Amino acid sequence: MSLSGQPRLELHELCSRLVDGTLSEPQRRRLEEILAVSPEARRVYVRAMALSASLFDYASEMQTEAPERSPRPIPFSAAPPWWWAVGALGAAAAIALAFWLGGLSESGRRLESQPHEVVAHLSGAKDCQWAEATLQPGAPLQSGQRVELAAGFAEISFDSGALLVLEGPASLDVNSAWEAVLRRGALTASVPQEAIGFRISNAAVDVVDLGTEFSMVAEENGATEVFVLRGAIEAYPRAVSSDPARPSVVLRETQARRFDRNRVAEVRNREQKLLRFVRKVSLDRALQPPAFVHWPFDETEGAQAAAEAIGFGIRAVAAGKATPALLPLPAKNVRGEDRGERKAKKDPLLPSQAREGETDDSANGFAARLAGSNSSNLNAARVPGQRGQALNFDGQLAATALLPPFVHGTPRTVAFWIKIPPDAGVAESEPILAWPLTSDGDTMEFSWNRAPNQGAFGALRTSVGRGFIIGTTPLRDGQWHHVAVVFSHTLRGPQKMQARQYVDGRLDHVSAKHFTKSKVKRLGGEPRLISNGGEKLSMGRRPNEQGKTGFLGTIDELFLLDRALSQKEIRMLMLHNRLPSPEPSVSTLGAAAKALSPPTPATL
Amino acid sequence: MNADSTPIERQKLLVRLLTQNQRRIFSYLYTLVPDRHAAEDLLQQTCMVVCEKFGEFQPGTDFVAWACQIAYWEVRAARQKFARSKVLFDDAALEAVAKTAEEMAPELSDRHEALAKCLEKLHPRDRELILTRYEPGGGVEAAAQRTGRTVVAAYKALTRIRKLLQDCVNLQLQS
Numbered sequence: 001m002s003l004s005g006q007p008r009l010e011l012h013e014l015c016s017r018l019v020d021g022t023l024s025e026p027q028r029r030r031l032e033e034i035l036a037v038s039p040e041a042r043r044v045y046v047r048a049m050a051l052s053a054s055l056f057d058y059a060s061e062m063q064t065e066a067p068e069r070s071p072r073p074i075p076f077s078a079a080p081p082w083w084w085a086v087g088a089l090g091a092a093a094a095i096a097l098a099f100w101l102g103g104l105s106e107s108g109r110r111l112e113s114q115p116h117e118v119v120a121h122l123s124g125a126k127d128c129q130w131a132e133a134t135l136q137p138g139a140p141l142q143s144g145q146r147v148e149l150a151a152g153f154a155e156i157s158f159d160s161g162a163l164l165v166l167e168g169p170a171s172l173d174v175n176s177a178w179e180a181v182l183r184r185g186a187l188t189a190s191v192p193q194e195a196i197g198f199r200i201s202n203a204a205v206d207v208v209d210l211g212t213e214f215s216m217v218a219e220e221n222g223a224t225e226v227f228v229l230r231g232a233i234e235a236y237p238r239a240v241s242s243d244p245a246r247p248s249v250v251l252r253e254t255q256a257r258r259f260d261r262n263r264v265a266e267v268r269n270r271e272q273k274l275l276r277f278v279r280k281v282s283l284d285r286a287l288q289p290p291a292f293v294h295w296p297f298d299e300t301e302g303a304q305a306a307a308e309a310i311g312f313g314i315r316a317v318a319a320g321k322a323t324p325a326l327l328p329l330p331a332k333n334v335r336g337e338d339r340g341e342r343k344a345k346k347d348p349l350l351p352s353q354a355r356e357g358e359t360d361d362s363a364n365g366f367a368a369r370l371a372g373s374n375s376s377n378l379n380a381a382r383v384p385g386q387r388g389q390a391l392n393f394d395g396q397l398a399a400t401a402l403l404p405p406f407v408h409g410t411p412r413t414v415a416f417w418i419k420i421p422p423d424a425g426v427a428e429s430e431p432i433l434a435w436p437l438t439s440d441g442d443t444m445e446f447s448w449n450r451a452p453n454q455g456a457f458g459a460l461r462t463s464v465g466r467g468f469i470i471g472t473t474p475l476r477d478g479q480w481h482h483v484a485v486v487f488s489h490t491l492r493g494p495q496k497m498q499a500r501q502y503v504d505g506r507l508d509h510v511s512a513k514h515f516t517k518s519k520v521k522r523l524g525g526e527p528r529l530i531s532n533g534g535e536k537l538s539m540g541r542r543p544n545e546q547g548k549t550g551f552l553g554t555i556d557e558l559f560l561l562d563r564a565l566s567q568k569e570i571r572m573l574m575l576h577n578r579l580p581s582p583e584p585s586v587s588t589l590g591a592a593a594k595a596l597s598p599p600t601p602a603t604l
Numbered sequence: 605m606n607a608d609s610t611p612i613e614r615q616k617l618l619v620r621l622l623t624q625n626q627r628r629i630f631s632y633l634y635t636l637v638p639d640r641h642a643a644e645d646l647l648q649q650t651c652m653v654v655c656e657k658f659g660e661f662q663p664g665t666d667f668v669a670w671a672c673q674i675a676y677w678e679v680r681a682a683r684q685k686f687a688r689s690k691v692l693f694d695d696a697a698l699e700a701v702a703k704t705a706e707e708m709a710p711e712l713s714d715r716h717e718a719l720a721k722c723l724e725k726l727h728p729r730d731r732e733l734i735l736t737r738y739e740p741g742g743g744v745e746a747a748a749q750r751t752g753r754t755v756v757a758a759y760k761a762l763t764r765i766r767k768l769l770q771d772c773v774n775l776q777l778q779s
Contacts, residue, residue, distance in 0.1 A: 019766075035697055046701065046708055047770065052738070054627075055734060058720065059734075059737075060740055208745060
């Protein structure tokens with residue numbers, strides 16, 4: 001019997017389900033039946049299983065540098081030619097994401113796990129009494145940190161975008177940007193699309209979020225009740241009686257289950273318990289709107305592209321045209337002080353060219369100056385963008401602008417839209433953006449990675465001097481991608497920074513990173529300007545690099561902000577080109593009104 | 605006295621044969637028991653029996669075939685332990701599949717080699733997904749998360765990628 005067409009497709013589907021553990025009992029019987037009568041089917045089956053066995057083998061060889069497991073050494077001669085391109089990817093989930101900008105080690109060695117990596121922060125609090133160290137809103141939380149809340153409410157924002165509101169008394173271990181352990185107490189989790197896969201576990205159950213809002217209550221004895229308020233979750237009970245063939249329970253909106261060490265059961269008094277999660281709680285937050293410079297690339301006249309700046313003491317408009325204020329940010333900070341006015345008071349941090357009110361050429365302030373090899377480059381530079389117009393770099397075009405007065409060692413965010421042709425060559429991978437860091441020629445650069453032996457080819461690469469971090473999402477596909485790189489403090493010491501890369505609003509996994517002892521440190525221990533008036537932001541090539549082929553691609557809506565944005569703010573910037581309004585002080589613990597309807601049987 | 609017959613030489617031969625062929629034995633076991641952890645447990649068990657019975661092995665004969673015979677009986681013996689969800693087939697089906705796998709051993713080795721080239725040709729995003737799915741400690745969820753897909757989309761993509769790889773391997777072997 002020869003297999004072709006539908007029977008062959010059916011067999012492939014059954015084999016795939018078998019391998020992925022989703023084969024139902026009727027499908028198992030069907031597979032057995034097919035294999036019993038058809039030698040050809042048996043050959044197809046054996047090839048399918050052998051393929052998976054080979055993939056286990058190759059994937060195991062490719063997995064390098066996982067800090068919690070010693071990888072098997074790969075003899076170089078035995079490694080397939082592409083191992084270097086993927087090897088680092090295998091380690092991505094396990095390697096900590098921190099990227100130290102200074103002070104750790106010489107000459108770019110591979111990062112190992114970073115227990116001090118900051119993975120979340122306390123974004124809101126109400127009547128908090130802490131069992132151990134007191135935390136203030138805005139406090140960073142590092143990997144492995146235990147949060148012991150004796151009373152009150154604490155809102156924790158994870159870098160993945162997941163948001164937990166913890167109700168004391170409670171104990172939570174912050175494991176990573178993607179995982180937490182609820183040891184005891186109650187929490188409500190809100191997980192956006194970009195953080196699907198976020199996991200909360202404890203001794204009774206692992207809950208994997210499928211894009212939802214849910215609550216968990218962990219009792220002292222380990223028993224845990226899970227209520228789905230919106231969306232769906234997948235729960236993996238740890239009960240000894242769990243059916244190994246059906247290891248998970250999918251709970252959908254309004255459903256709830258109780259998990260303990262022995263069994264999975266319905267929740268008693270479900271509706272009464274749900275009332276706990278519809279209370280409104282007023283949270284204290286400590287976030288002020290960031291200062292920023294924004295290049296929309298919509299107003300380009302001649303060789304200049306307009307910018308707008310808020311909070312840096314200047315609203316710069318090129319060529320006399322008013323740039324629409326795309327960000328309806330409040331002009332006043334939390335102290336009621338106009339940030340622009342504050343900075344305009346001869347703030348020594350301001351670059352000399354950027355004083356408010358100057359009318360000479362430098363009054364254009366942050367406007368980008370375009371430079372191409374001939375006038376046709378400049379004419380071709382304006383193309384339809386993600387929003388309005390964008391700036392297209394053809395390899396010849398470059399642009400410079402005044403760098404906002406960032407202080408070294410302070411948090412900041414760089415965000416922009418980028419479109420890179422799929423056939424962009426290695427020679428055309430010059431930095432999308434760059435600026436000088438030291439007089440020795442060290443630069444900060446954002447580019448796509450052209451060195452496959454260092455990390456995922458074509459992924460976002462942020463370089464600081466000789467150190468770098470490389471993501472995993474390919475940018476070189478002819479599509480628009482929103483990119484944000486967030487620099488924030490770590491808990492290792494003053495001026496120790498880490499970088500996070502977000503692509504399309506999602507925290508990008510890291511395929512590789514190197515760190516170096518930064519030369520920036522030599523400049524002295526005092527906070528100082530990265531930009532002191534002379535430095536320029538370069539677009540399309542490295543600073544002061546003429547003659548070489550530059551970056552090939554299009555950029556739009558470039559923002560430089562003086563604060564580490566959260567995933568929620570980055571998403572807002574991506575979707576609406578503006579930042580969220582200041583958070584309402586009232587938070588609902590859960591949109592649980594619908595959950596009060598009669599229970600629907602869960603998929604057990 | 606044959607050099608291979610001294611105890612030290614026999615031990616060296618055993619280590620070499622096991623090291624060289626462990627993957628093939630695992631592949632055979634996984635075909636009979638398509639559960640990674642169960643197959644790994646069985647591999648460990650099989651290796652212990654191979655060590656114990658190595659005195660019966662005739663150098664120069666097919667070591668993989670000999671070890672797979674041992675593996676087969678380990679699977680049969682483990683039926684009680686693993687229950688149907690892991691040892692998928694009844695005895696008759698198990699025997700038929702095992703026989704097919706033994707007959708296809710040379711082809712499967714070629715397919716394993718060809719797969720390296722096919723993985724190289726995959727789109728990086730697909731390659732990342734499939735390798736994350738199969739890496740130690742990985743799985744469909746981890747692969748979905750790492751590549752920014754939903755779990756459902758990841759299942760579909762994995763089915764598609766496996767099909768692509770099979771077609772590519774077939775093509776490689778034909779040429």
